[in-house]
Amino acid sequence: MKTIATRIGVILAMILLGIFLFISGKEHAVFIENKGEKYTPKNAYYILDGKKEVKIKKKKKKREYVKGVNHTIEVRFKDADGIEKKVVKEFKTKMGKKITINAAMIENDSWMKIEELKSKK
């Protein structure tokens, strides 16, 4: 009886560890665009999860890959008055969801767009 319980315990622990690894190691695509409603900076710069700074030109869109659930994005750009701004935001990724971050609207509430991921047939 004790042996069976131990074996079941080991199997359950392995399944739980597997689920944890699946969630924390899953790669997600995140889209970053530089396209504001009223104002779009000429160039915006972003740092995703503390990695290398990337430049994104006006009205352009870039695809980045991130690992796991919790992420941070740091965006740097010049606003309409020519003042340098630096904004840091946190966001979460979910399976089956497409995330688009708008660097130009990073200060607004609608800085992130979450959509259902369409499967290609």
Place this chain on the structure above:
Amino acid sequence: MENKGKKFLINNIVPIVILIMIVMAAPISGLSGGYLVQEMISRLSRNSFLVLSLIIPVVAGMGLNFGIVLGAMAGQLGLIFITDWRIVGMEGIMLAVLISLPIAVLLGILGGYILNKAKGREMITSIIMGFFINGVYQLIVLYGMGNIIPMTNKKIILSRGYGIRNAIDLKNIRQVLDKSMVVKVGEFTIPLLTILIIGGLCLFIVWFRKTKLGQDMRAIGQDMEIAKSAGIAVEKTRVLSIVISTVLASIGQIIFLQNIGTMNTYNSHEQIGMFSIAAILIGGATAAKASIPNALGGIILFHLMFVISPRAGKELVGSAQIGEFFRVFISYGVIALALVLHQWRREQENKAERKRMMEIQLSGGEK
């Protein structure tokens, strides 16, 4: 003194012959010492886990387990799944190991039972078993994946909609283990984490040999009948030795492929048994006795041959293609040479034993 030297020579004939070949070929190849040392560090970290997985079945008297191919297949299945699910980094490697573990255990149990039915012919049986399971693996990967087992990553699926592509790019986990902890010693780069994992396996083998199960395996390896009469569950213990070997081989294959960075879906596992066994034999192991120094020393010697011989061949003959033939010639030739030398060594030992027995009988008679 002369006897001692002769005994040492007979016991280490395989590594000595290979070492002589290396010493002769090294200057011809024109490769620098620094390059060779760096190559050996890289290849030692890449192959050690697989070669070390061969030790436990030898202790249990099962001979050299050509069935590690089964474990390699389990490891590859784990890698296919994590690539399909897009699990990256260290988590990817750990999940691949986790997925391959139950598959390797099942294949190990199957292998162990089959080898129990073929006592005394374990080596050839495990080769054929590897071929058989390879067929099953190919059927699953070529037809089942995408058809029965759902696959979502278009990059790894064949254009017809099912079956896995011939080569899978493991860029998501490429050298994750090797690059996560790196130490620079002079001009050399040492993948510390991989070396630590291999060191952990060496400690496990040393510890395992001292446990009750390890002692039982050794007793079975020495004499199965005596072990049976001593109350040891011979068949169960033999199965366990194969299960451990298969599980270690599955992890070893994952370590091996993360270092390479690409997986040849239908061929990567096929050569593993041959190459690992060639390496351990070159290190001075036999079908009845293998140790950690045999495994590690064997990898160094085998890969030195592997690196040096194509270049030496090219320099000697002047054709780059000849170098590639040299690789094949070396890998298979070395297994044949090691087995022939092993047989010769056994004959020498038997001859010495007969001589000793005769001397004892004669001296007893004189009394």
